[in-house]
Amino acid sequence: MDELDPLLHQPLRTQLVAYLAGAGEQTFSDLKRQLAVSDGNLDAHLKKLLAADYVAVRKEIGNGRPQSFYVLTPNGLAALQAYVQALHRLLPMTADGTAAPGLARPGLAG
Amino acid sequence: MDELDPLLHQPLRTQLVAYLAGAGEQTFSDLKRQLAVSDGNLDAHLKKLLAADYVAVRKEIGNGRPQSFYVLTPNGLAALQAYVQALHRLLPMTADGTAAPGLARPGLAG
DNA sequence: GTTTATAACTCTGAATTTCAGAGTGTCAAC
């Protein structure tokens, strides 16, 4: 059966990565506001994505207060695409969500 | 931002529910084989889905060894459809996974 | 120039979730 990358298949991280993919480089505060999460929680998830090289940071100090800019890496983008494909194989999704009676039927013929 | 039902947005449970949606009523053993999980793990996840009324059981005893048949409830199906819709809003998915540069852009205009 | 307030992070530990294997009961073979 299809595997779903556990690093991406988690509510907050899916949103995080989807947002980064769409909006490009974002600061910690931007992400915090957009996702409406606590500092600690955001930090923890960001750390996992950094450790997996799905996301990279660029830190700027000196110009104002210290700021970290987070971006999706090529590696992270590839993982996201693979994840979306896996989701598709699992859930033949139509845009309106009406996927009910014809969903993935792995073993009906064998 | 869009919310992803944490009950469904978990690797094993997503697969479980997707499989039930497609294949209909399944025994514990069928599920165990299809998903390749340990007994305890399958039991734990099934319990969560039962508690949420996403899945129902029908137990048969007497004819052979005891067997439990698991089905997706109407409630579970509705949750799955809502989940798929949320996924779509978050990740404008194409069938080949090429969703990269145009993904959900929440705040670019406001 | 020191104090107060605000923003941007990072760390710590508690609560929840996830998981594997031990345990219980049933049927079939011998």
Place this chain on the structure above:
DNA sequence: GTTGACACTCTGAAATTCAGAGTTATAAAC
């Protein structure tokens, strides 16, 4: 009636998730 295989269910350890306390830095008030 003992042995083996299957169908579950329970227990507790390991990992994950999360919130808030703590740290460093700038800006404003006095």
